[in-house]
Amino acid sequence: MFRRAAFNLLKSSPSSIRPVAPIRFPASIISAKRCYSDHSETFEEFTVRYVKFFEQVDDTFELQRGLNNCFSYDLVPAPSVIEAALKASRRVNDYGTAVRIFEGIKDKVETEDQYKAYLDELKPLREELNIHTKEELGY
Numbered sequence: 001m002f003r004r005a006a007f008n009l010l011k012s013s014p015s016s017i018r019p020v021a022p023i024r025f026p027a028s029i030i031s032a033k034r035c036y037s038d039h040s041e042t043f044e045e046f047t048v049r050y051v052k053f054f055e056q057v058d059d060t061f062e063l064q065r066g067l068n069n070c071f072s073y074d075l076v077p078a079p080s081v082i083e084a085a086l087k088a089s090r091r092v093n094d095y096g097t098a099v100r101i102f103e104g105i106k107d108k109v110e111t112e113d114q115y116k117a118y119l120d121e122l123k124p125l126r127e128e129l130n131i132h133t134k135e136e137l138g139y
Contacts, residue, residue: 047078054084059092067101076108079121086122090129098131 001012025057041049048072057063067085070077077085080103088099119126119133126132 001108017042046073047074047081050077050081051084054081054088057092058090060092060097063088063092063097064092067097067104067106068094071104071108076105076114079118081121082118083125086125086129086131095131098129099134099137101132 050066053066054063057066063085066088068079070085082105085101086098089095089101105118106115111119
């Protein structure tokens with residue numbers, strides 16, 4: 001039945017095919033509203049909260065969810081947060097996420113020097129956990 005309908009559609013002339021009018025939705029449906037809380041936390045409170053979070057992570061989903069939330073803020077996480085996230089990624093045996101953490105840092109910092117400062121500060125931990133950056137892996 002479907003073949004016959006498709007064949008009849010192909011046989012019909014292009015003049016018999018009419019374009020469908022686009023559907024227009026009200027602006028209230030398309031635009032998403034953002035509701036922000038009045039609570040603002042300091043950088044130190046942010047750091048303590050995420051270090052504590054990554055110390056309690058026990059599966060890959062929670063790790064990646066925490067990283068998405070952490071990197072969604074308009075700041076670069078402190079090295080202690082990155083350290084806790086790297087340890088969590090190795091604890092749940094997710095090497096790919098550990099490498100991607102450094103990609104996230106590289107995207108968040110403003111200059112290449114800042115990225116190198118993070119790499120230098122985290123070098124002992126990277127060597128201990130045997131984590132390489134994307135550049136070191138040849139990508």
